[in-house]
Amino acid sequence: MKIKKTRKNIGIVGDGGWGTTLAVILAKKGCNVTLWGAFPDYIKILKTKKVNTKFLPGIRIPDEVEITSSLDDAINRKDIVVLAAPSQYMRPILTRLAAYKTSDKIFVSVTKGIENKSLKRMSEIIREILGEALISVLSGPTIAREVAQDIPTTIVASSQDIAIAKEIQSVFMTDRFRVYTNSDIVGVELGGSLKNTIAIAAGISDALGFGTNAKAALLTRGLVEMARLGVAMGAKKETFYGLSGLGDLATTCISLYSRNRRFGEEIGKGKTLKEALKETEMVVEGVATTESAHELANKNKIEMPITEQIYKVLYEDKDPKKAVHDLMTRSPKKEGVY
Numbered sequence: 001m002k003i004k005k006t007r008k009n010i011g012i013v014g015d016g017g018w019g020t021t022l023a024v025i026l027a028k029k030g031c032n033v034t035l036w037g038a039f040p041d042y043i044k045i046l047k048t049k050k051v052n053t054k055f056l057p058g059i060r061i062p063d064e065v066e067i068t069s070s071l072d073d074a075i076n077r078k079d080i081v082v083l084a085a086p087s088q089y090m091r092p093i094l095t096r097l098a099a100y101k102t103s104d105k106i107f108v109s110v111t112k113g114i115e116n117k118s119l120k121r122m123s124e125i126i127r128e129i130l131g132e133a134l135i136s137v138l139s140g141p142t143i144a145r146e147v148a149q150d151i152p153t154t155i156v157a158s159s160q161d162i163a164i165a166k167e168i169q170s171v172f173m174t175d176r177f178r179v180y181t182n183s184d185i186v187g188v189e190l191g192g193s194l195k196n197t198i199a200i201a202a203g204i205s206d207a208l209g210f211g212t213n214a215k216a217a218l219l220t221r222g223l224v225e226m227a228r229l230g231v232a233m234g235a236k237k238e239t240f241y242g243l244s245g246l247g248d249l250a251t252t253c254i255s256l257y258s259r260n261r262r263f264g265e266e267i268g269k270g271k272t273l274k275e276a277l278k279e280t281e282m283v284v285e286g287v288a289t290t291e292s293a294h295e296l297a298n299k300n301k302i303e304m305p306i307t308e309q310i311y312k313v314l315y316e317d318k319d320p321k322k323a324v325h326d327l328m329t330r331s332p333k334k335e336g337v338y
Contacts, residue, residue: 007079007106007171008032013093014084015046015067016283017055017144018110022082024148025177027062034066036074038085043069055282059148075100080108080171082138083122086283087113087193090122094129106134108157108168112192112248113285114292119299121189135159136168137185139192140243141251143258147177154178156244158188180243187239190230195249196260196286197293197307198222202253203264204313204320218306219246219253224336225304229293232300260286267313268320290314305330 008031012019015037023035037043046052050061061067068074075081075097085093090111107130109122120128123135140155147153157168157179165181173179182188198218205214226249227240239245252258263284266276277284294311297304309327312318 007167009078010034010080010082010171011036011074011078012082012084013071013074013097014082014086014111015042015052015055016084016086017052018142019082019084020052020056020059020061021144021148022084022110022172023065024059024061025174026172027065029174031171033064034068034074034078035061036068036071038069040069043067056144056148059145071096071100075105078105080106080168082108082110083126084110087111087115087122087285088288090125091115091129094125098129102130102133106136106164106168108136108138109189110138111285112139112189112196112289114190114193114289114296116288116292119292119296121186121193123185123189134161134164135185136164137188137192138168138172138179139188139248141247143251143255145257150176152176152178154180154243154247156180156182156188156242158182158185158244160185182239182242182244184236184239186233187230187235188244190233190235191226191240191242191245192248193285193289194226194229194293194307195222195245195252196284197290197310198226198249199252199258199260200264200267200284200286200290200314201306201310203258203261203266204268204310204323205264206261207265207268208320208324215253219249222253222306223249225302225307229297229300229302229304232302233296259284263287272317273314287314 010031011034012023013036023033027033046067111122136159157165159165162183169179169181201218259282263280266279290311293307309323313323
């Protein structure tokens with residue numbers, strides 16, 4: 001790929017907490033940023049208040065950020081387009097983007113999910129709809145609020161073309177937001193997606209009053225499940241022990257700001273799937289991902305006991321305590337890390 005000298009015109013598709021955070025840090029770095037949202041009424045609020053009160057309260061959006069509900073404004077004359085919409089909305093948004101000239105832009109997915117039914121990762125959907133687009137993924141242990149507050153954070157830029165990953169590294173890197181590169185886009189995307197199911201399990205564990213022993217077990221055995229499926233799908237095992245795997249898993253399972261963990265807490269308290277989603281008030285990627293991961297595990301004949309039990313809790317109304325019992329009373333196994 002021939003590298004442009006400077007890519008500073010950036011459109012961000014998705015005005016949630018993460019999309020807004022990236023708009024904030026890129027604007028502070030001197031980039032020309034346009035933030036797009038699908039709902040004109042909410043966009044008017046963002047323009048007026050300059051604060052995303054629903055998804056990122058207390059963080060001011062710089063005046064330099066253009067806020068719009070027009071895709072024309074977010075896509076035209078942009079060098080980089082950041083895709084920050086929820087995974088199950090990615091396809092219809094990309095279908096709209098296909099009407100624009102896209103061959104000269106880098107599309108950066110920051111969405112951590114697997115599409116239901118097709119079982120495709122976000123970069124696969126981008127490739128399917130936009131053809132020969134330049135594609136990168138940005139993923140890792142990134143609680144949006146911490147990044148927006150300039151708390152030191154590390155993340156991975158991944159692309160099959162390492163030159164693209166390096167360019168995204170250069171664009172996003174700051175003295176508080178350190179970006180590494182990785183060419184294993186399959187592993188980076190799967191790590192960011194599959195850990196959400198384990199985070200739901202961590203939240204259930206918290207609600208049931210279990211301690212750090214149980215949390216450590218979920219993280220270590222959950223990581224094994226993630227790597228197992230990832231390798232079966234063409235990822236590198238070592239990717240899962242890096243920032244986009246273990247790093248993201250630890251953050252999402254521990255942080256009080258993690259919506260997947262908080263959702264799991266509500267499930268552990270006895271709420272139904274619908275009730276827990278209402279209580280969480282935001283998109284919980286782990287819900288859809290659990291369904292996709294369950295199907296992928298069956299398709300690839302991969303044993304994923306934690307994921308299997310979370311699927312049964314969410315979609316078959318299994319009692320979380322019974323799920324814990326069934327996990328703990330499985331037949332004896334050799335540990336194995338893979």
